[in-house]
Amino acid sequence: MLRLENVHAYYGLSHILHGVSLEVGDREIVSLLGRNGAGKTTTLLAIMGFLEPGPGTITYRDRRIGGLAPYRISRMGVGFVPQERGIFGNLTVEENLTVAARRGSNGAWTLKRIYELFPRLRERAAFRGSKLSGGEQQMLSIARALLLNPDLIILDEPSEGLAPLIVQEILDILLNVRAEGVAVLIVEQNLRAALRIADRHYVLSKGKVCFSGTSEQLNADETILKQHLGV
Amino acid sequence: MGEFVFFLLALAWPFLAGSYGTGLITEALIFAIAAMSLDLLMGYSGLVSFGHAAFFGVGAYALALSGMKLGLNPWLGILVAVMTSALAALIIGYFCVRVSGVAFIMLTLAFAQLLYSAAVKWRGITGGSDGIGGFDRPQIAGLSLNDPIYMYFACLLGFVLSLWLLRRIINSQFGHALVGLRENETRMRALGFSTDRLKLCAFVLSGAFAGFAGALYAIYNSFISPDALSFAQSGMFLLMVVLGGVGSLLGPAIGAAIFLLMKQFVSSHTEHWLAIVGIIFVCCVMFFRSGVYGFLKQWLERGART
Numbered sequence: 072m073l074r075l076e077n078v079h080a081y082y083g084l085s086h087i088l089h090g091v092s093l094e095v096g097d098r099e100i101v102s103l104l105g106r107n108g109a110g111k112t113t114t115l116l117a118i119m120g121f122l123e124p125g126p127g128t129i130t131y132r133d134r135r136i137g138g139l140a141p142y143r144i145s146r147m148g149v150g151f152v153p154q155e156r157g158i159f160g161n162l163t164v165e166e167n168l169t170v171a172a173r174r175g176s177n178g179a180w181t182l183k184r185i186y187e188l189f190p191r192l193r194e195r196a197a198f199r200g201s202k203l204s205g206g207e208q209q210m211l212s213i214a215r216a217l218l219l220n221p222d223l224i225i226l227d228e229p230s231e232g233l234a235p236l237i238v239q240e241i242l243d244i245l246l247n248v249r250a251e252g253v254a255v256l257i258v259e260q261n262l263r264a265a266l267r268i269a270d271r272h273y274v275l276s277k278g279k280v281c282f283s284g285t286s287e288q289l290n291a292d293e294t295i296l297k298q299h300l301g302v
Numbered sequence: 303m304g305e306f307v308f309f310l311l312a313l314a315w316p317f318l319a320g321s322y323g324t325g326l327i328t329e330a331l332i333f334a335i336a337a338m339s340l341d342l343l344m345g346y347s348g349l350v351s352f353g354h355a356a357f358f359g360v361g362a363y364a365l366a367l368s369g370m371k372l373g374l375n376p377w378l379g380i381l382v383a384v385m386t387s388a389l390a391a392l393i394i395g396y397f398c399v400r401v402s403g404v405a406f407i408m409l410t411l412a413f414a415q416l417l418y419s420a421a422v423k424w425r426g427i428t429g430g431s432d433g434i435g436g437f438d439r440p441q442i443a444g445l446s447l448n449d450p451i452y453m454y455f456a457c458l459l460g461f462v463l464s465l466w467l468l469r470r471i472i473n474s475q476f477g478h479a480l481v482g483l484r485e486n487e488t489r490m491r492a493l494g495f496s497t498d499r500l501k502l503c504a505f506v507l508s509g510a511f512a513g514f515a516g517a518l519y520a521i522y523n524s525f526i527s528p529d530a531l532s533f534a535q536s537g538m539f540l541l542m543v544v545l546g547g548v549g550s551l552l553g554p555a556i557g558a559a560i561f562l563l564m565k566q567f568v569s570s571h572t573e574h575w576l577a578i579v580g581i582i583f584v585c586c587v588m589f590f591r592s593g594v595y596g597f598l599k600q601w602l603e604r605g606a607r608t
Contacts, residue, residue, distance in 0.1 A: 119492060121488070121491075121492075140491070140496070141488075141491040141492055142491050142492075142493075142494050142495050142496045142497070145491070145492055145493060145494035146494045151492040151493075153489065153492065157486045157488075157489030157492075159478075159481060159482045159485045159486065159489075160485065161481055161485060162478055162481055162482065166478045169475060169478070170475060170478040170479050170482055170493075171479070171482075171490075171493035171494060171495065173494065215493070216493075219493065219494060
């Protein structure tokens with residue numbers, strides 16, 4: 072579904088990604104791991120079109136998307152949940168959800184279904200976005216991305232700064248989302264969370280992929296765990 | 303509730319106040335429409351335009367010229383004015399939305415100055431700095447807007463209509479998207495919005511309402527000069543919005559009324575009225591951050607709680 076081949080990216084003159092290759096298949100949950108500064112967020116920004124593309128190719132559903140404007144990539148069916156969540160504080164929860172909602176390829180996600188999946192958001196529907204707790208904001212951000220009816224959802228550290236119970240809830244939701252046929256690419260610092268939900272993992276170090284494999288393979292690789300994930 | 307009382311007062315106003323008071327509020331209603339149109343851009347979309355007089359002036363000239371040169375019925379002239387302003391906003395906005403921040407402010411200012419100098423220099427069409435005067439006011443079924451009371455009610459109707467339409471826009475999905483644009487443009491792009499296009503839509507809508515106000519202004523005065531396009535006029539619109547309360551729609555309308563009343567009152571005492579208005583403005587910005595409207599609202603809410 073999504074494929075990166077030898078992708079390079081730069082912030083001004085600094086070379087951040089040194090040829091990243093990875094792939095996300097249909098209905099797959101893939102995690103992107105690594106220490107701070109390894110290039111995880113940069114990889115996501117490159118996919119979403121927020122960075123000038125360097126050498127390398129990014130294809131989504133067999134179409135090259137490198138160099139397209141972010142809104143075009145979004146409209147092709149990619150939902151993005153950034154680290155800063157980006158809740159609109161002056162809009163209500165429901166307005167946040169509906170502001171960008173679209174039918175996508177099959178229109179499976181509706182406001183009603185979102186409220187079933189996130190009962191907490193229904194309770195808060197008339198609250199301003201700025202009045203939500205961190206966990207609720209994260210749920211709202213994910214729910215809003217789902218209402219774009221994406222075929223692939225990309226999340227940047229959704230568990231960051233949240234209580235373990237909330238993290239649990241969010242992971243369950245992502246498993247639920249995959250069961251509905253949406254592919255997931257998730258950047259995580261929390262190795263346990265990643266191991267729990269993802270089918271395959273990529274570990275980034277200094278802008279390169281230094282490991283790719285299944286959860287068993289990752290669990291068995293002491294060097295990677297020690298050197299790049301600090302376990 | 304408050305708005306209903308306000309509306310009743312507005313209906314009764316021409317019969318309570320003399321012709322002077324009626325004229326004053328007529329003008330306030332016209333400027334209120336212009337201030338609200340700027341608020342759509344400034345308060346909701348986060349785009350500070352320093353050239354809003356351009357669309358106000360284009361609307362006013364379009365009305366005057368469509369009557370004088372084309373012999374168009376002035377009612378139709380209003381429609382032509384709105385469309386001409388929207389077209390001007392489309393062309394100017396096409397360039398302006400590509401930049402943001404200070405560059406946006408300067409570019410809107412530059413385009414407005416361009417139109418201003420065109421109005422001054424192009425004497426054959428615009429009459430230069432003498433302006434254009436003495437064109438027909440619209441009439442319907444024998445009721446002519448030459449009568450100040452009918453003029454007042456026409457402007458009141460225009461104001462209520464504009465307020466209603468602008469509110470519908472702001473409460474729609476499009477309006478929410480504008481708020482999203484102001485709060486986090488990057489996020490809006492990730493959600494699949496072409497933010498340039500979104501900004502341009504806001505710019506054109508805003509320009510259309512300003513053009514409507516300009517047309518009413520031309521009818522009210524039966525005269526139009528390049529002053530309506532001037533830098534000072536753009537500044538006054540900004541003052542009205544900030545004075546009343548950015549992003550509240552009714553606030554800028556109130557701001558427009560306060561500004562005009564202040565101008566009338568102070569200028570009858572001293573010719574240095576702008577200095578006094580300036581001082582009042584500085585105090586307002588320092589002490590009422592959310593404008594007069596925000597202050598009143600807070601005050602009423604506090605009163606309701608205790």
